[in-house]
Amino acid sequence: MTICIVGAGAFGTALAVTLARATPDRIIHLWVRDITAETTINWTGESPRLPGVPLPKNVHVTSLTTALSDADTILLATPAQALRPFLDKHASLLAGRPLVACAKGIDLTTLEGPSATIAAMVPDATPAILTGPSFAADIARGLPTALTLACADDAVGAALQEQLSTPTLRLYRTTDLRGAELGGALKNVMAIACGATIGAGFGDSARAALMTRGYAEMQRMALALGAGPETLAGLSGFGDLVLTCTSDLSRNYRFGLALGQGRAPDSGVTVEGVATADAAHRLAQKLGIDMPITAAVAQLARGEITPADAMQDLLARPLKEE
Ligand SMILES: NC(=O)C1=CN([C@@H]2O[C@H](COP(=O)(O)OP(=O)(O)OC[C@H]3O[C@@H](n4cnc5c(N)ncnc54)[C@H](OP(=O)(O)O)[C@@H]3O)[C@@H](O)[C@H]2O)C=CC1
Numbered sequence: 001m002t003i004c005i006v007g008a009g010a011f012g013t014a015l016a017v018t019l020a021r022a023t024p025d026r027i028i029h030l031w032v033r034d035i036t037a038e039t040t041i042n043w044t045g046e047s048p049r050l051p052g053v054p055l056p057k058n059v060h061v062t063s064l065t066t067a068l069s070d071a072d073t074i075l076l077a078t079p080a081q082a083l084r085p086f087l088d089k090h091a092s093l094l095a096g097r098p099l100v101a102c103a104k105g106i107d108l109t110t111l112e113g114p115s116a117t118i119a120a121m122v123p124d125a126t127p128a129i130l131t132g133p134s135f136a137a138d139i140a141r142g143l144p145t146a147l148t149l150a151c152a153d154d155a156v157g158a159a160l161q162e163q164l165s166t167p168t169l170r171l172y173r174t175t176d177l178r179g180a181e182l183g184g185a186l187k188n189v190m191a192i193a194c195g196a197t198i199g200a201g202f203g204d205s206a207r208a209a210l211m212t213r214g215y216a217e218m219q220r221m222a223l224a225l226g227a228g229p230e231t232l233a234g235l236s237g238f239g240d241l242v243l244t245c246t247s248d249l250s251r252n253y254r255f256g257l258a259l260g261q262g263r264a265p266d267s268g269v270t271v272e273g274v275a276t277a278d279a280a281h282r283l284a285q286k287l288g289i290d291m292p293i294t295a296a297v298a299q300l301a302r303g304e305i306t307p308a309d310a311m312q313d314l315l316a317r318p319l320k321e322e
């Protein structure tokens with residue numbers, strides 16, 4: 001079984017490292033989009049997006065498209081908004097195989113998640129999702145981690161679960177693609193809200209309220225889109241919400257923290273929740289779903305309101321049943 005990981009960012013590199021360590025006699029292909037990136041990583045022996053993590057010898061960094069066409073399984077570890085352009089460009093090389101999306105987000109143009117994007121762009125591939133609570137640095141350090149592998153075809157899902165689990169990375173399986181990907185996408189929006197709350201000095205009680213009411217929003221949207229009710233309670237939803245809303249290691253949380261503190265956020269890092277807040281807000285309006293925290297984060301990220309305004313608006317909403 002040949003595995004190719006697309007994108008030598010933090011997550012793609014961490015996955016390559018853990019898979020390569022687990023199977024030292026097998027080459028793991030790490031695909032980058034240009035020769036400059038290939039040369040840089042091969043020269044330094046590490047990805048600039050995951051500094052300090054030397055690549056094992058059996059990670060093969062390449063920009064050759066034969067790595068895509070020859071792979072049995074392809075993991076797509078680009079940011080969510082880059083997934084559709086990548087598939088559009090390379091669809092003919094990717095047909096007929098499991099395509100495992102690792103991105104957490106909703107496409108701004110189509111308002112679809114990664115699994116529907118794969119189905120639309122490469123119709124005869126088998127879409128799967130790898131998601132859940134895990135920082136790339138933790139995976140790369142070999143710290144214990146548990147993720148969700150979602151695939152509508154349970155036999156393919158079981159094979160992927162075997163293939164992608166390592167001694168430190170334990171995969172659980174579900175057939176609920178929609179629920180798994182929505183949990184991963186929407187928790188980033190809530191992490192921005194929580195970061196802003198802590199940054200603005202509103203306190204841990206306010207964060208707990210946002211996490212809980214944010215979870216209610218996540219469930220509302222996931223159920224409206226056909227997800228199973230139990231999926232959001234698992235690693236891909238609740239698990240990742242807890243991690244991302246409480247850790248300084250999260251880029252989404254740190255983005256919110258900066259906004260809350262009145263600082264400019266770091267512009268050089270991937271913050272999926274910004275685009276996803278916008279996409280989820282528009283999707284909620286289209287479907288008639290009440291998602292006030294998501295709406296507030298969309299406005300906050302666009303600089304239209306302050307964290308204090310956002311909190312005031314949330315507190316002033318009509319009282320209701322839980
Ligand atoms: N980092 C983490 O801890 C985790 C991240 N994820 C998810 O994984 C996804 C990727 O995140 P992460 O790895 O951290 O992001 P990074 O910003 O670290 O890396 C993104 C990578 O994608 C590459 N890329 C961008 N566009 C394309 C394209 N069109 N074709 C090929 N490659 C492309 C970039 O290449 P270039 O350098 O050339 O721009 C870069 O190497 C996100 O959706 C994130 O939410 C999930 C779990 C954990």
Ligand SMILES: O=C(CO)COP(=O)(O)O
Pocket residue numbers: 104132133134135188191240243244249250251252253270271272
């Ligand atoms: O998805 C993640 C943890 O599960 C990584 O979170 P950030 O993208 O916010 O860093």
